[in-house]
Amino acid sequence: MRYALQGLRAGEVDDSLSKNHIQPIHQNYRPNTAVKQENVLGSPNLVPQTNTPAVTQLMGARVKTERKASQMGTNLDKTLGYSDFTTSSLTPTVTTQMNLPSPQPTVNERSDSFFQTPQCFQQTTSKSRRALDFSTWEQQNVLGSPNLVPQTNTPDGTQLMGARVKTERKASQMGTNLDKTLGYPNFTTGTQERMKADLQQEIDVRQDRMVEVRSSERACRNCLDAEWLQINDVFSSVMKLVRDACQKALQPLEDRRREVEREAESLVQNLQREIATLEQAIGELNNNSGFQVSSLTSLETNIDTSLSFGTLRAATSTMMSEIQQELEKLTLVELRRIPTFAVDVKLDPATAHRSLLLSPDGKKVQSGNNTEVANTAERFDMFGCVLGLNSLISGRAYWEVEVANKSGWDLGVTRRSANRTGKLVLNPDNGYWVAVHYEDKKYAAMTAPPVRICLKEKPKKVGVFVDYEEGLVSFYDVTTQSHVYSFTECSFADEIRPYFSPHHQNEKNQNPLVICAA
Template sequence: MAAANYLPSEDQFLCSVCLDVFTDPVSTPCGHNFCKKCINDYWNTNDQNTCPMCKKVFTSRPELLVNTLVSEMVSHVRQSAQQKASSSSSEQQESKPGEVPCDVCTGTRLKALKSCLVCLASYCETHLEPHLTASRLKRHQLIEPVENLEGRMCTKHDKPLELFCQTDQACVCMLCTVLDHITHKFVPLKEECEGKKVELEKTEAEIQEMIQKRRLKIQEVKHIVELSEEDADREKAEGVQVFTDLKESVERKLNELINTIEEKQRATKKQAEDSIKELEQEISELMKRSTEVEKLSLSEDHLHLLQSFQSLDIHLPPPTKDWTKVRVPPASYEGTVRRAVSQLEETLSGKMKKLVEVELKTVQKFAVEVTLDPDTAHYRESINRKGDITPSPQKGYWTIGLTNGDEYEANDDPEVVLSLKPGSQKVGVFVDYEEGLVSFYDVEAAALIYSFTGCCFKEKLFPYLSPEPNYGGTNSAPLIITPVRVN
């Protein structure tokens, strides 16, 4: 019973001539078995009647009879294999769209488990069995199921693409190395893939770094928006406090003030939102590229990796903006309330002074140090600093000065005579580059002297000091630069 239940594998019933399972097996006098047709064809093409296995020579062609025992065993093996295939097929999954189907299945095509680079075919679990059991098929190269196996053959020599030409950066077959690329340098596909995977890992790290930088930039922009909103809220509160004491005559000014501030904030917020949207879009593109790179780097399909590596332009990152120099400046509200209140100067002089005091405290936070250098008295940037100079904003000068010994004027276009008492000792200068604002303050009186508005700055700004000649001692007092005292 034990012998009856034992069924050897197909590998034990392979003809040594055709390397397939016996068909009409016959035995030679030396005891070896062959397909009847195979041994007769073998003898018909040779001068002597020899055994293909042991090379024993027979003086005359032996009479060959079918070995019934071997034939029955082969029949049982085939029947068992068919039953196993039928049972396995019912358990396997039918191939779905996007999956590689078995090339051997008829009717319902099952999902392929492996593809053979020698047979150029894909097999389900059942039809893959011979490649796992038959000794002649075990030498074939199996890979994960792929479509278009013909694309893995050299179109010129019809041989498998097994090597990588580092000279031409192309996949080649063995014949290519001795014919078309004889002087070139070659490596196995696996070795080249390992090198490319290192590059992919480096690229992936660079992309992740780019993503991180953009995420940090988003946080920076959001923080600027938060600070800008705080400034806007504070400025609106101050404006409401100033104009609350007024009646209907100043109601219109109050609304104009609030609308101006909110418009600036909306512009700042929109600019920030546009930047964030663009950053998030770049992150999305980078993450998409990261997914492609990661998927490709995990591929065990050497040929697919190399071919995709060439078409992916992996050395070229997706087009992105250099965000290191991009800045979303917070909206500046400096002087907004003051400019509105100045139109009601006669009735609001007390309020104006209080407001200027607040502004002075605010601008003091932006104090910068000034270092004098003899070279700065000569040509610098795009303006002339020597000779007879008539300062004006059009020439790059925003200045105020004392004329005729007792009258102050702003060197605007046209010049503006200032109602400033002679003898002012301390003058503060505040510049808002983004807002295009240059303001001069009488620090001791906590009063605004003059503001240049609507300025357009395109270069760096530098202090401009002109003490004028001594005039026989009448102008002998020095100009002194004093540090800002933060209250």
């Protein structure tokens, strides 16, 4: 202000400010509130989506509240005596403040007066860029001056100030609700930190899952590789046995072929010598008509072409025995696989013979008298047998039965529709695929006719595995990890159920059959 008023007296300040010096600057001034509205609400990149009725209502209420707050702020400024820096009010305000007594000193003599230029304008040197920053002036000289602190002790000022604060708070709250409705995030420092922590936690969880997946993949691959090597070794040994047996079966033929070749070569050489002798005799006769030809030995040209070989049964039998021993090594692989298909088998009391006693949990069966039950079509009426409650119409199943200290038992599966009354003939044609232990040391597979099974040890626990689609029923000695017998190419053609018989023979066979967990 000092450079604008230099050389003028106090009485000349009013006209100079109003006519020449302040007017151009004031015409370019725009309130801060309008600029803020233009940058925020008028930006094409920040236009909120107001397609929903709720959003439209919130925005309308927010605009009305902000306008009301602005109007109340204007009224409060007037009440408190704040200067309204508009074109119409600027000159009177300055004139009032500069109404000085006579004699009027020059402005230069009052360097510390009200019109002293603020510190921020002292660096301006170009007259073309001299301008008054009214916002800065207001902050530094009106609001910041201790002599111009607004008086809010009046009732009207206090009331307007409180109403303005409440209205601005309400507008701020409505803006927050509108931002939530429009989906604008509240990017406070605490919220950002929580979001970062949550996102990092999600990253950590996924990284842990990646480690688990890789670990599971390695473990599975190691199991597959180990099983692949074991199976490959077995079949490599089987192929070696086959090659050896083949070589052994072909060796007599090879020997005989060489013998025949030697005999034929010997005969051919003898014949060639005799031919040469005869040709020589012909030449002598041509030269000497009285030449006497000596008699030749009898001609023998017969070759023994008989194939006096024995049968191949011995070689093939030995080969099959050795192959079977090698294939038994695959039992370990099978016994590692089949427990995956274990089922919880329980006995069906509605099918049990009256001479059998079942445990309450349906896991044990032994000989006894149960006269309280009635004979039905589902119940075995002659043989002491019982079926399981479980049924199989597809897939695979496996269960184990304790058979220790027993001199006889039956285990297997049967068709649901198989005959259960009268004398039973246990074989696949009648719907029974059963392995039998009898007379304490004998075992047989109930085929047609039955096949004797030779076991090195008496089983204590027998595992039964069924593959419905493959048509397979296999029995295993779980204790010795060995294969007992398998029915193959079974035609079930119906629902099948587990089959049990504890063999009520004598007091030595009183121990129960116990279905145990696989």
